[in-house]
Amino acid sequence: MAASIRTERDHVGLSLSELAKRAGIAKSTLSQLESGTGNPSVETLWALSVALDVPFSRLVDPPRPRVTVLRLGEGAAVPSEHADYTATLLASCPPHARRDLYVLQVEPGALKASDSHAPGTTEHAVIASGRALIGPTDEPLELGPGDYISYPGDAPHICQALEPGTVIVLAMEHT
Known part of the structure; x- marks a missing residue:
């Protein structure tokens, strides 16, 4: 505060x-x-x-940075008492928001440039396998398996696979 x-x-x-x-x-x-x-x-x-x-x-409610990155192993991990299971919250959904969830299968080659989506859109991505260059057009980041990023989807952004078989779990949040 x-x-x-x-x-x-x-x-x-x-x-x-x-x-x-x-x-x-x-x-x-x-x-x-x-x-x-x-x-x-x-x-x-x-x-x-x-x-x-x-x-x-x-x-x-603390101000949120425009771009958030969590590398594999970062974040508050909460283990289960009864199974080999650990949950790590990457991002909570703000009130009055909607999220759509996607699995992206991306292969190396030309980058996918996306124009701005509707105002208030935020994209959240977790690299499931492979490596990708992803994020705002002017400051994309290279991420690997388990890494998380969130960035404004209402600004131009890119996604480019850096390895064959790259899989990304993407959530689009709309407020």
Whole structure:
């Protein structure tokens, strides 16, 4: 929350004193919140969201980076007690979103360039086998088996197999 509050305050160009005044809270309280040492109440956060003219959720839900990559073995793995089974959450679905799931079989050759999809589209991909160059057109990444990436699908993006038999599991999220 600390980074979100500071980012929104900077975005609207308010000083610490001015935002505290508009929200009806002490400047020291706001300073503690922005430094990550405060523990705000829901009322304080609502007052700040009103003073900043942003949705409450923007202050409590951390900003998501435009591109996220998890390499195989990264992420919080949760093992089963009863089977040789481990689940790793790669990305949670935001409220009011829809996801379509695809399996892509891609062979080396010309890259697949995709134009922007509908506004609010995010693509999530996991490399099941092979290697691929995938992501935003201006900054694609090389990924291998088990690697995960998410990137804006509402901006131009590419996918190119770097090895024969490349298989990608792709989820398109629409908000």
